[in-house]
Amino acid sequence: MEGRVGLFIALAAVALAWAVLRPTGDRAQAVTISSTRDGLEREAASARASGSSLSFAIGLNAAVDLIVSATEFMEAAKMPMPTSAESHEAVNSHQEFVNCFAHHFALGSAAERWYGNQQEYDEMVKIAKTLKSAKFFTGGNAALMAQHIAETSSTNKVMLVADVGPELQSLVSKNIIVDKSCSVADDEVHLILEYKKGEQWAGATAGRSNRFIMSHDKTNAELRALPKFRASLQHVPSDVVVLSGAHMLEGQPPAVKRERLQDIVKFMNELPPSKPLHLELASIGDKSFIKDIASNVLPHAISIGLNEQELSAFAIANNGPHQDRLAKPFNIPDVGLMADLMFWVFSLKVDGQPSRLSRIHMHSLSYHITAVRRGRWTGVKAATAMGSLVCSKRACESDSLSASNVHLLFPTSYEISFETPNAKRVFDPNHPVVEWVRDDIEFTLAPVLVCNKPTKTVGLGDAISATGLQFSSYVPA
Numbered sequence: 430m431e432g433r434v435g436l437f438i439a440l441a442a443v444a445l446a447w448a449v450l451r452p453t454g455d456r457a458q459a460v461t462i463s464s465t466r467d468g469l470e471r472e473a474a475s476a477r478a479s480g481s482s483l484s485f486a487i488g489l490n491a492a493v494d495l496i497v498s499a500t501e502f503m504e505a506a507k508m509p510m511p512t513s514a515e516s517h518e519a520v521n522s523h524q525e526f527v528n529c530f531a532h533h534f535a536l537g538s539a540a541e542r543w544y545g546n547q548q549e550y551d552e553m554v555k556i557a558k559t560l561k562s563a564k565f566f567t568g569g570n571a572a573l574m575a576q577h578i579a580e581t582s583s584t585n586k587v588m589l590v591a592d593v594g595p596e597l598q599s600l601v602s603k604n605i606i607v608d609k610s611c612s613v614a615d616d617e618v619h620l621i622l623e624y625k626k627g628e629q630w631a632g633a634t635a636g637r638s639n640r641f642i643m644s645h646d647k648t649n650a651e652l653r654a655l656p657k658f659r660a661s662l663q664h665v666p667s668d669v670v671v672l673s674g675a676h677m678l679e680g681q682p683p684a685v686k687r688e689r690l691q692d693i694v695k696f697m698n699e700l701p702p703s704k705p706l707h708l709e710l711a712s713i714g715d716k717s718f719i720k721d722i723a724s725n726v727l728p729h730a731i732s733i734g735l736n737e738q739e740l741s742a743f744a745i746a747n748n749g750p751h752q753d754r755l756a757k758p759f760n761i762p763d764v765g766l767m768a769d770l771m772f773w774v775f776s777l778k779v780d781g782q783p784s785r786l787s788r789i790h791m792h793s794l795s796y797h798i799t800a801v802r803r804g805r806w807t808g809v810k811a812a813t814a815m816g817s818l819v820c821s822k823r824a825c826e827s828d829s830l831s832a833s834n835v836h837l838l839f840p841t842s843y844e845i846s847f848e849t850p851n852a853k854r855v856f857d858p859n860h861p862v863v864e865w866v867r868d869d870i871e872f873t874l875a876p877v878l879v880c881n882k883p884t885k886t887v888g889l890g891d892a893i894s895a896t897g898l899q900f901s902s903y904v905p906a
Contacts, residue, residue, distance in 0.1 A: 459832035464858035465876060466830050472814035472862045472875075476900035483899070484586040486667035487575045488658040490649040490674030491591035492617040493600065494568030494887060497557045499534070499622035499641060500630050503527075506556045510631055518714035519680055520643065521545035527631075530622070530641050534630060536758055537637030538738055539886070541712035543644065543680030550645040554618050566888070567600045568619050569649065570673035570709050573891035578899060579604040581819075585899065588665055590658040591674075592617075592648045610657045617646040621887050636760050637794060640886045642712075649677040652689050659696055669898055670700060673709035675726060679718055686718060690725055697729040702785065705903035707732040709894055710739050719746040728777050728784030731903065734894035737762040737793040744770045747777075751847065761795050764874065765844035765852060771800045772846075772870055787903075792816070792893045795838035796876045799897060803869045805904050810873050812900035814862050816893040817875040823892055824880035835878035845872070 502508075509524055511531035520526045520542045533540040544550040557563055567576050575589040579602035588606045594616030601607065622641045627634060644650075652674060662670065675693060678686045700706050708730035713719050723743045727733060735743075741762070745755050750773050754766055771789045778784060787805040790813075791798045797820075799813045818830075825834050844852040845865050854863065862875045 455832070458836070461858045462830075462832045462835060462837060462878060465837060465861045466878060468859055468861040469814045469818050469875060469878075472811055473818055474811075476808060476811035476815045482584040483668040484588070484666065485575070485578055485669050485671060485898075486588045486590065486658075486662055486665065487571045487578075487671040488590035488674070489571055489652055489654040489672065490677055491567075491569035491572035491589065491593055491597060492619045492644070492646060492649065493594070493596050494566045494619050494621050495554060495557050496562075496564045496566060496621040496623055496640075496885070496887060497560045498562040499530070499624040500628055501560055501562050502553075502557055502622055503630060505560055506553060514633070516540070516714060517542070518716070519543050519545060523549065526643070531631055531633060533639070533641055534624060534635055535633040537626065537635050537639050537760060539639050539641075539712060539736065540714075541642040541644075541676065542714060543646075543650070543677075545645070545680060547645045550620075550643070553643075554620055557620055565596065565600065566885075567597065568621075568887075569617075570711060570891050571671065572597065572601060573888045574671060574673070574709065574895040575605050576602055577888075577892040577895040581896075582899065588661065588667065590661050591654045608657060608661050610660070611654060613648070617644070617648050619644040619646065623886055625882070638880075638883045638886055642887070644677075645680075646677060649674055650680055651685075652678065652692070655689075655692055655696060659699070662700075667704075669705050669707065669903075671707045671709060671898070672697070672730075673711070675708070675722060676711040676713045679713055679715050686721070690721060693726060694729050697726075702731075703905040705731050705898075707734065707788075707894070707898055709733075709891065710735040712739060713742065716742075716746045719743055723747045723774075723777065727774065728779040728786060731785050732788035732790070732898070733774075733786065734790045734792070734890070734897070736890055737767055737791060740767060740770050740774075740791055744773065749773045754847075761838055761840075762793055763843070763847075764796065764798070764840075764854075765847045767791055767793070767798060768800070768867075768872055769846055769848050771798065771872075772848075772867055775800070775802070775870055788901075790816075790894055790897045792820070792890055794877065794879060796874055797893065799873045799901075801871050803866070803871055805906070806901050807904060808901040809871070810862055810864065812897045813873045813875045815900050816896040817877050819896045820889055820893050821878040821880060823889060824883040824885065826884045830878050834881050836881060837876060838879050839876035845874075 514531040787802040
């Protein structure tokens with residue numbers, strides 16, 4: 430009898446301990462997050478150990494970012510209420526602005542638009558500067574990528590070739606070499622309207638934290654730094670060339686856009702094929718312009734960086750695969766959809782010939798994918814993991830990631846393609862970085878630990894792309 434009682438007590442104690450210790454609810458989420466974090470750190474460790482001592486030449490767009498609370502700005506500027514929520518290709522009035530903003534605010538999607546009325550734009554900037562939330566930062570994709578590399582590495586050399594005014598000069602890292610020909614008297618100012626997930630405006634609730642960017646930027650919109658970039662590369666050696674700012678042409682007349690795109694392609698083809706040329710893309714609303722870039726510019730790059738909305742826009746404008754899926758709005762893109770679109774981009778040709786493209790780095794809120802042609806890049810797995818960690822830590826402004834400040838939006842199961850068999854995968858937080866191959870394209874995926882309360886959203890994509898280039902290496906054909 431006593432033996433039975435003892436056994437019953439022992440079993441009850443084990444059951445109680447399991448009930449207390451087993452991962453359930455919040456505790457299960459915390460375990461998943463810590464396992465994912467540790468898995469990402471393990472993969473990124475090899476990138477940290479190998480280090481990087483590359484020289485980067487980065488152009489063409491730079492500006493001062495004036496970042497304010499979107500809802501505070503709307504009230505202070507006495508903006509009208511939206512009459513409809515629709516995404517305009519370009520914005521030329523207050524009403525078009527609020528209608529376009531309403532569309533992206535409800536979706537929680539990033540957007541960038543040219544504001545056509547300079548007088549109205551200057552007045553909005555003037556109001557924004559008076560707001561309590563107003564902050565000035567380095568802006569423009571080229572300057573942001575240069576800033577990230579300069580701040581995170583003492584061994585990399587960074588040359589920025591973009592027009593830099595006095596305010597921006599005071600903001601950029603002292604470790605960045607700014608070409609002397611690029612000093613200008615006045616800064617271009619971009620207005621960044623940031624909002625948090627759950628914020629409410631005009632009867633809508635933001636689906637996620639994000640930003641809406643506006644500018645009336647003639648310096649960058651005319652790509653005035655392109656001749657300077659070409660000249661600087663002739664006398665300053667570099668291991669990696671990064672070109673950004675083509676999206677700034679969106680507000681220009683069609684003839685100017687065509688001419689400038691031809692100049693960009695000429696510049697790209699002047700570089701030796703052994704030198705990795707990375708093209709960083711950004712939000713574009715004009716579908717015909719998107720089509721021009723996809724067919725005339727992308728195939729001349731060796732590497733490109735973009736987000737899920739930009740990748741989707743390229744596929745829609747160029748009749749890519751899965752048009753039915755792309756017609757439906759999404760907050761978290763399907764892994765299989767993004768991977769299939771990336772595979773399609775590799776198939777784009779130049780005058781009937783295969784493109785030079787060998788790397789695509791796609792970043793979204795919940796995960797990143799790097800796709801490369803087999804044998805053409807090394808260090809991809811570690812670089813992708815590092816990019817994910819950089820994104821989380823910068824968004825939270827903290828090196829410590831846990832369930833208290835981040836969460837996962839990555840699905841527990843997913844498909845790596847909607848076009849190939851046996852594509853089902855199950856997420857394993859102990860091995861969060863996964864790889865697969867389709868034909869000669871190697872895919873690497875890393876989930877992102879999403880910051881609960883991001884302090885800043887602008888520039889994250891540029892930091893992610895810069896990190897990927899820092900810690901992976903191009904192998905010429």
